[in-house]
Amino acid sequence: MHGEATRLPTAPKKRDKVSDPVLILDNVVVAFGALKAVKDISLTVKSGERRAIIGPNGAGKTTLFNAITGVHMPTSGRVTFNGVDVSRKSAHVRTRLGMSRTFQITNLFPTLTVSQNMQLALMGTSSRKFSLLGSAEPTDDDQERIDDALGLSKLRERAGAEVRDLSYGEQRQLEMAMALVSKPKLLLLDEPAAGLSPAERVIVTDIVQSLPRDLTVILIEHDMDLVLKLVDWVTCLNNGEFLAEGSPDSISKDQKVQDVYLGKARDHA
Structure with a gap:
């Protein structure tokens, strides 16, 4: 107007x-x-x-x-x-x-390596865990996430170690790395x-x-x-x-x- x-x-x-x-x-x-x-x-x-x-x-x-x-x-x-x-x-x-979390009691796979535990943690947050097809090997993106999370948790040099050979403190660090790998x-x-x-x-x-x-x-x-x-x-x-x-x-x-x-x-x- x-x-x-x-x-x-x-x-x-x-x-x-x-x-x-x-x-x-x-x-x-x-x-x-x-x-x-x-x-x-x-x-x-x-x-x-x-x-x-x-x-x-x-x-x-x-x-x-x-x-x-x-x-x-x-x-x-x-x-x-x-x-x-x-x-x-x-x-x-x-x-x-x-969301991601850790628990009071560690919940790890002791006979698997640090990297294998990380891979399972990552697969557990993706739709790939429901697939029976495809390679179990991590993709390049998955491996980068695993490396980054292990680096943040100061465990990169222990990637090939079996969890049962880690100290209790290192197992707690691994649990933190597993919580971080999904980039929450x-x-x-x-x-x-x-x-x-x-x-x-x-x-x-x-x-x-x-x-x-x-x-x-x-x-x-x-x-x-x-x-x-x-x-x-x-x-x-x-x-x-x-x-x-x-x-x-x-x-x-x-x-x-x-x-x-x-x-x-x-x-x-």
Whole structure:
């Protein structure tokens, strides 16, 4: 209409990919019968963030990991990964979408070589595992992924060794390499330094610190000195419930966390 200013379309705002949330938990509950192991947990993890989940034994940390990765479906609440509601999706689907994790207990094939374990891990995330045809040898792209993941995990020189000949620390490194070979967007590490010697803990620390910053990492770990070096943000659980959240420095000074966890964790370190 004559005399009216023409309204131009507004350009969409550019999204800050660094700060976009890669994972959102909305009132997640995991119950086993009458027992609620995880009670109404909500949190948001930004892309590229390093997050620790801490708390005393029985706090619900691994159960929460299982709900995130699809090992257990949440009893209620929502898990959103990269904008997709994955609350009812299987662990395999979540892996295909870009989640990867390690477990407290190593789950390797001891009579196979490091490279063969890596190849099986990679095939497990691709449609090739359903095919009875074709070569079992890795493609050039597969081999590049295997080499890259072993390099990140400081195991490239052990590629030809049988897993049973690896030290326990090297087996933990291999489990991390197997979690990295699919090039995930989100890596969950469940007590990566558990049972390791001080020297082996240094290696794990170096590996996590060297991971690409566009890879989001959430870890459970009882070694608080290690945790406070590695992460940007800490969430503390107690009896399945949210207790506190903040920067490593603020969490280390939080009286509630001190009372229920940090003092005990350091006493038993």
